[in-house]
Amino acid sequence: MNKIQAEIQSNVKRIVSGIPQGVRLVAVSKYNSNDRIQAAYSVGQRFFGESRAQELVPKAQSLPKDIAWHFIGHLQTNKVKNIVPYVSCIESVDSFRLLSEINKQAMKINKVIPCLLQFHIAVEETKFGFDIDECEQMLLSDDYKELKNVSIIGVMGMASITNDIDYIRKEFRQIKQIYTKIKANHFADDDKFSEISMGMTHDYQIAIEEGSTIVRVGSGIFGERMYDN
Numbered sequence: 001m002n003k004i005q006a007e008i009q010s011n012v013k014r015i016v017s018g019i020p021q022g023v024r025l026v027a028v029s030k031y032n033s034n035d036r037i038q039a040a041y042s043v044g045q046r047f048f049g050e051s052r053a054q055e056l057v058p059k060a061q062s063l064p065k066d067i068a069w070h071f072i073g074h075l076q077t078n079k080v081k082n083i084v085p086y087v088s089c090i091e092s093v094d095s096f097r098l099l100s101e102i103n104k105q106a107m108k109i110n111k112v113i114p115c116l117l118q119f120h121i122a123v124e125e126t127k128f129g130f131d132i133d134e135c136e137q138m139l140l141s142d143d144y145k146e147l148k149n150v151s152i153i154g155v156m157g158m159a160s161i162t163n164d165i166d167y168i169r170k171e172f173r174q175i176k177q178i179y180t181k182i183k184a185n186h187f188a189d190d191d192k193f194s195e196i197s198m199g200m201t202h203d204y205q206i207a208i209e210e211g212s213t214i215v216r217v218g219s220g221i222f223g224e225r226m227y228d229n
């Protein structure tokens with residue numbers, strides 16, 4: 001085993017032992033090789049996150065079948081078909097059009113796909129996500145109620161990229177408030193709707209303090225990503 005693999009293993013162990021029971025660690029393995037994923041897998045990590053369809057599919061085909069793959073990136077409708085056989089959760093649902101396509105492709109292979117609704121909180125212009133009114137309209141619509149092959153299990157969001165901890169905390173509170181509102185208005189009797197995915201390498205501890213149930217940690221496990229290899 002090389003040095004980076006040993007580091008990955010100690011990072012996973014340290015993070016897992018530092019997060020409370022009931023919070024799940026998704027190891028964000030985008031841009032990282034199968035060897036590195038195997039290193040995390042060998043110390044018990046089973047949830048991995050990928051943000052590109054063309055990367056998730058070959059990894060899922062070649063790595064152990066008991067890995068639960070979370071799709072966390074912006075998803076184009078024409079890529080849904082490719083990933084649906086392999087994902088255990090799509091965290092980045094940001095439109096009815098996308099949800100409807102996931103439903104259609106899942107139906108073809110007799111699956112029900114757990115999904116999270118992604119909300120736009122951070123100030124960055126380019127971030128994808130619902131706004132709350134748009135989302136509630138969808139949840140009330142007859143078109144939504146016809147979807148039988150998707151199961152909405154919670155919300156996902158990202159904080160702004162800033163060193164201002166109070167600001168980050170405020171944004172996580174906003175995500176939690178959105179969760180609470182949607183739960184009360186649309187999923188009060190549905191125990192499956194219970195997840196809040198928020199928190200990454202630099203802010204997952206704050207996210208947990210603010211109610212996160214899923215943290216998505218990449219560079220804190222695998223090191224800084226090399227986007228060009």
Ligand SMILES: *Cc1c(COP(=O)(O)O)cnc(C)c1O
Nearest residue numbers: 028051072200201216217218219
């Ligand atoms: C890349 C990515 C992460 C992980 O980011 P790190 O800062 O490396 O922990 C988490 N969530 C999403 C949606 C991402 O795209």
